[in-house]
Amino acid sequence: MSDVPSPVKRRLPATVLALGFTSLLADIASEMIFPLLPVFIVSLGAAPTFLGLVEGLADATSSVLKLASGHLADRTSTKKPFVVFGYGVAALARPLVALATAPWQVLAVRVTDRIGKGIRTAPRDVLIANSVTSAESGRAFGFHRAMDHAGAVIGPIIATVLLGFGWELRSVFAVALIPGILSVLAVLTVREPAASHSEASEGVDQGLAANCLVFWNTTRSAEIRQLTCARTR
Secondary structure, X not given: OOOOOOOOOOOOOHHHHHHHHHHHHHHHHHHHHHHHHHHHHHHOOOOOOHHHHHHHHHHHHHHHHHHHHHHHHOOOOOOHXXXXXXXXXXXXXXXXXXXXXOHHHHHHHHHHHHHHHHHHHXXXXXXXHHHXXXXXXXHHHHHHHHHHHHHHHHHHHHHHHHHHOOXXXXXXXXXXXXXXXXXXXXXXXXXXXXXXXXXXXXXXXXXXXXXXXXXXXXXHHHHHHHHHHHHOO
């Protein structure tokens, strides 16, 4: 029998927990709105195919900015400003769809929301990676993804309940401002790690690791887009 003691698991750092709850709230706000966009866009007089333009341009913008923001974040000592700005832009932009009177305005809101996501994603992932050791990275990112997906489930449920009580689409869109603002307040509590655990001990390229997550972060949105488009047929 081995006398080697089992490694003691410490609780996840406050930075990881705060970013997890930030993603939970941000996704609740996002998914209260965007699954309903096909119906809303058609009600504004656009063809259902216009949704393809909206989602295609939005995702392209997000993907390009993820690479750009990751590149810039690698050259700055602080990542938090990118993350706060990204969540703030999205939180303020999303509910503006409630005021849209033309399809192009919906497009503008959606692209602005994805600009926020593109700016925050890579720096946020670097913050998570820098907050834990390499042995804890799987648990940290697993927690974050779980919170993100939980928000993607809770958001549509809230929207469905509100619609069931007779709320109009615009009212549902407007109330999404609440979890959006809460997500910004949550990310403001994040403390930037003093130094990267992984960089100090193993010389891992954290920027490369964060950019590798771009594919994962876009996969789920693509799946949701396919399901949403199917509902319009």
